[in-house]
Amino acid sequence: MEIQVNPIAPEQRRQPPTDETKLGFGKLYSDHMFTMKWTLDKGWTQAEIAGYRPLSMAPASLVLHYGQTVFEGLKAYRTESGKVNLFRPLENCRRLNRSAARLDLPQVEEELFMQALEALLKLDREWIPRSYGTSLYIRPAMVATEPYIGLKSAAEVLLFIITGPVGAYYPEGFNPVRITVCEEFTRAAPGGLGSAKTAANYAASLLAEKQAIKKGYTQVLWLDATHRKFVEEVGAMNIFFKIDGRVVTPSLESSTILSGITRDSVIKLLKNWGANVSEEKISINDVLDAQRNGRLQEIFGSGTAAVISPVGVLEYQGQEYTIADGKTGELAKSLFEELMGIQYGARPDPFGWVKTLD
Numbered sequence: 289m290e291i292q293v294n295p296i297a298p299e300q301r302r303q304p305p306t307d308e309t310k311l312g313f314g315k316l317y318s319d320h321m322f323t324m325k326w327t328l329d330k331g332w333t334q335a336e337i338a339g340y341r342p343l344s345m346a347p348a349s350l351v352l353h354y355g356q357t358v359f360e361g362l363k364a365y366r367t368e369s370g371k372v373n374l375f376r377p378l379e380n381c382r383r384l385n386r387s388a389a390r391l392d393l394p395q396v397e398e399e400l401f402m403q404a405l406e407a408l409l410k411l412d413r414e415w416i417p418r419s420y421g422t423s424l425y426i427r428p429a430m431v432a433t434e435p436y437i438g439l440k441s442a443a444e445v446l447l448f449i450i451t452g453p454v455g456a457y458y459p460e461g462f463n464p465v466r467i468t469v470c471e472e473f474t475r476a477a478p479g480g481l482g483s484a485k486t487a488a489n490y491a492a493s494l495l496a497e498k499q500a501i502k503k504g505y506t507q508v509l510w511l512d513a514t515h516r517k518f519v520e521e522v523g524a525m526n527i528f529f530k531i532d533g534r535v536v537t538p539s540l541e542s543s544t545i546l547s548g549i550t551r552d553s554v555i556k557l558l559k560n561w562g563a564n565v566s567e568e569k570i571s572i573n574d575v576l577d578a579q580r581n582g583r584l585q586e587i588f589g590s591g592t593a594a595v596i597s598p599v600g601v602l603e604y605q606g607q608e609y610t611i612a613d614g615k616t617g618e619l620a621k622s623l624f625e626e627l628m629g630i631q632y633g634a635r636p637d638p639f640g641w642v643k644t645l646d
């Protein structure tokens with residue numbers, strides 16, 4: 289299928305922000321967006337890039353009532369020489385398709401997804417900020433647009449991709465976060481939606497997050513829904529522990545954990561560095577035992593937005609534990625610098641993760 293590219297008129301184009309220290313996250317959108325429609329009869333049609341604009345859909349659209357929707361998140365990075373890098377973008381397309389399959393939404397062809405991304409970035413290249421650490425956030429999403437008040441899988445779906453410039457996550461250097469273990473709520477149960485990037489998981493986390501913030505913490509550490517014992521994720525990030533020189537992260541077997549592309553990259557980098565890294569079930573009690581015996585060296589989260597997010601304080605059942613003296617651990621720092629280096633084209637890319645657009 290051909291993508292119709294209909295740029296807005298030059299005089300309608302907005303000026304991307306010039307002060308890149310004030311970008312923040314998720315407040316600004318670039319000039320153009322990609323849209324494509326799907327129907328059960330015709331499959332995908334009307335692939336188009338046109339001006340960023342509100343969507344119009346019926347109030348009875350299935351997504352608004354039953355949450356049949358999935359999304360993705362990736363970034364475009366500007367290198368020092370002015371090129372544009374994407375980091376493992378095909379993995380985002382594959383995960384979008386796995387999430388879509390779970391929500392009974394249609395599959396998108398990888399080639400078309402990549403073409404759409406490239407065409408969109410070509411048109412809105414000026415929106416990709418220039419300072420190290422800043423990037424253009426890319427948000428693909430699929431929503432069930434068919435108007436129908438009964439519960440069913442949609443026969444009409446919209447895929448769209450919007451983008452927007454985002455600031456450096458740590459403009460003043462690393463900031464270890466304070467996290468609290470949530471015992472009241474869980475984010476995902478076995479057989480549920482935890483391994484899909486779908487709206488319901490995030491809606492389900494909001495109240496817990498609000499309570500955490502009220503108690504003075506910035507993120508929630510999620511335990512498994514069955515036993516309230518095994519560690520799963522931190523906020524909307526995957527989680528890593530360094531204990532006795534070994535690095536462990538919760539395994540994906542339970543299908544309650546989102547398979548992060550940053551998580552996978554961290555594992556591959558660590559293996560490449562000869563580190564002892566494994567994916568296993570980790571109980572909160574094992575973590576705290578290690579902390580009490582002085583064997584817990586670092587905790588950090590991983591995800592596209594922050595890349596690596598070191599944990600300075602962990603709260604569980606009214607007790608606060610200071611991790612790595614509340615500072616950023618060596619490993620978190622090395623991984624952060626290596627991943628950023630690869631993404632911005634400043635370090636070698638031995639795994640072929642970067643796709644450079646010309």
Ligand SMILES: *Cc1c(COP(=O)(O)O)cnc(C)c1O
Nearest residue numbers: 524525526546548549550591592
């Ligand atoms: C997106 C996401 C992650 C991180 O995935 P990346 O591909 O590394 O950005 C982790 N956990 C949850 C719940 C997520 O939604």
